[in-house]
Amino acid sequence: MHSTIRLRAIGVGVLGAAAVVLLYVALMGSASSSTAAVNEYCNNQSVAGGGTCAGVARNLNGVYGWGDSHSVCVGTAETGGPTACSGGPGAGVLQQYGNFAVRTPLIHNNGGSATVVHGVAYIP
Amino acid sequence: MKRTMTTAVLVAIAMAAVILVRTSGDDAGDRGAAGAAVPTSLWDQIQAAAAGTPVDAARAALRRNLRVARTTSGRMPAALQAKVRASLGVPAGVSFEDAHRLQTSRGALWLTNLRRATCVVQARDGALACDTTAHVARRGLVLNVYAVTRGGRMHDFVLFGLAPDGTRRARLRVGDHRREVVVRGNAYAAGAAGPIALERLLG
Numbered sequence: 001m002h003s004t005i006r007l008r009a010i011g012v013g014v015l016g017a018a019a020v021v022l023l024y025v026a027l028m029g030s031a032s033s034s035t036a037a038v039n040e041y042c043n044n045q046s047v048a049g050g051g052t053c054a055g056v057a058r059n060l061n062g063v064y065g066w067g068d069s070h071s072v073c074v075g076t077a078e079t080g081g082p083t084a085c086s087g088g089p090g091a092g093v094l095q096q097y098g099n100f101a102v103r104t105p106l107i108h109n110n111g112g113s114a115t116v117v118h119g120v121a122y123i124p
Numbered sequence: 125m126k127r128t129m130t131t132a133v134l135v136a137i138a139m140a141a142v143i144l145v146r147t148s149g150d151d152a153g154d155r156g157a158a159g160a161a162v163p164t165s166l167w168d169q170i171q172a173a174a175a176g177t178p179v180d181a182a183r184a185a186l187r188r189n190l191r192v193a194r195t196t197s198g199r200m201p202a203a204l205q206a207k208v209r210a211s212l213g214v215p216a217g218v219s220f221e222d223a224h225r226l227q228t229s230r231g232a233l234w235l236t237n238l239r240r241a242t243c244v245v246q247a248r249d250g251a252l253a254c255d256t257t258a259h260v261a262r263r264g265l266v267l268n269v270y271a272v273t274r275g276g277r278m279h280d281f282v283l284f285g286l287a288p289d290g291t292r293r294a295r296l297r298v299g300d301h302r303r304e305v306v307v308r309g310n311a312y313a314a315g316a317a318g319p320i321a322l323e324r325l326l327g
Contacts, residue, residue: 042154055154062319066272071250072210073166081169085211086265087249092278094268095253108166110211118276119154121235122319 011079038064041119047072047109050080055119065107068091069115076103085110093095100124125309133270165213166254167241174240174256187240187262192310195221198233200245207250216237228313230282233267238308243284264288264310266322283320295323 041055041063055075065074066086073082074095086093097103100123107119174182187193200208200223208214223236232247243254244267253267270281285294287308293304298316302323306314306326314320 027233030294042193045154053154062321064270064278064319071207074136080173082166084253085168085251087246087251087269090272091249091251092272093251093253094281094319095269096266096268096319109211110166112210118272120278 011047011099017044037123038120039123040106041105041121043118046101047117048114051079052106052108057104058104059100059102060123062096063105064092064094065121067115067117070111072117073108073110078103082108128325152226167213167268170256177258182257186257189261192287198225204250208245226311228311230313233284243271246302281319282315287325290327291325293326297323
């Protein structure tokens with residue numbers, strides 16, 4: 001009887017671990033599908049007029065950005081710098097790339113005075 | 125049993141930690157890049173990228189490949205010109221060489237050339253995307269914009285596109301869904317609640 005209880009306990013443990021592994025695989029699978037997740041860079045940072053904030057390099061295929069006071073431009077260092085600019089405060093711009101690669105996201109304050117900027121990167 | 129359960133719990137905690145690390149924001153090391161070797165002027169960047177291509181040849185390719193570039197040049201409103209000039213960092217003395225207005229289902233655009241750069245500019249507020257004229261002549265250009273609430277929520281995404289002659293439709297992707305839009309007069313546009321990506325141009 002004692003060994004039966006022990007076997008059952010082991011079975012429950014193995015099933016629990018298997019369930020966790022399956023959950024992990026499912027989550028990883030959904031994260032790497034075409035519906036990409038997002039994470040922030042240079043978020044809520046004040047950037048002087050004409051200045052640029054660079055985020056930490058990461059695997060991404062697109063960069064979003066907007067400024068609180070006026071327009072900003074976004075891009076990545078590896079693709080030459082900012083390539084698209086927003087229209088003004090409350091308006092954002094998104095630069096997409098054809099593939100995921102490790103890139104350094106940039107957000108450039110193209111105005112003459114400081115603005116708080118917000119950057120979001122498109123990650124797998 | 126205790127040991128097995130403890131192992132299972134530890135495995136679960138480790139998995140959860142991995143998942144959290146993969147999905148959390150990672151902007152702790154972000155930095156101001158003034159002084160870093162990062163191009164900050166869109167103008168300088170495009171002129172440098174196109175340095176090997178003669179302006180006339182690139183402009184001829186643009187006219188050859190896009191009907192809208194062969195139409196009579198219009199005049200962008202002065203306020204919009206100033207906005208584009210500021211966004212690009214265009215040096216004094218460089219003027220807008222031509223500008224062509226395009227109408228889309230989501231509003232008007234301007235196609236304009238400044239030396240080696242060709243830009244698509246949203247007529248409403250001056251949002252823009254630019255590339256080298258040679259690149260735009262071959263592949264067109266995309267401008268992706270959206271609105272942001274005070275709380276930082278992104279919404280009302282709009283994709284504007286410029287496509288070479290012979291392109292009839294553009295295949296777009298919103299999340300896991302695909303849709304096609306008709307290209308008229310070298311331009312197309314679409315709106316969605318989430319980000320829109322251009323998958324390919326179709327003849």
